[in-house]
Amino acid sequence: QKEVEQNSGPLSVPEGAIASLNCTYSDRGSQSFFWYRQYSGKSPELIMFIYSNGDKEDGRFTAQLNKASQYVSLLIRDSQPSDSATYLCASPRAGDSNYQLIWGAGTKLIIKP
């Protein structure tokens, strides 16, 4: 089992709808989670981070964390064609002496005009 898993997609969503991206993780010790957006051929760009159970909202983006079920999600409201990208979920490996982020393979999101 991969430490951080995402559905590779592509996930196709009509413009203006809500896009829902999901990520599951295997390490119950994981404390914080990051969502990055990556356009084709570009580097990842941090969208949000979350470390408490519940929802965290930032503009059109909402991150949701459920530690009991070991999943984290990203909702994008009023989806725009410019949101079309690959969305990567990442989490620091548990343990104070671990400094690396563990990444999912990413979900490709396509917003259809």
Add this chain to the structure above:
Amino acid sequence: DAGVTQSPTHLIKTRGQQVTLRCSPKSGHDTVSWYQQALGQGPQFIFQYYEEEERQRGNFPDRFSGHQFPNYSSELNVNALLLGDSALYLCASSLRSGRVYGYTFGSGTRLTVV
């Protein structure tokens, strides 16, 4: 406020050669991490540098080495290049480890080994 800068942006090397990639972190950041990203995959951790020392290393062979300078900039060196080393190499800077607030990535270096 300059972000993370990487050079070069693209590089073509022959199998067996050596390559050096460079990174300047975002102003205020003191930690540099290097990642390799193959097409369609998430980034894979190579190593992290803090206070001019390699603090942690991922599952990469010794052909991959690095350095951090007193101004926090960093280099990634890869010796004896293999075709499988072709990838996007990402430098990420952070304040301390990046565990709390994440990383800021540079634009990457696309390495092609032929």
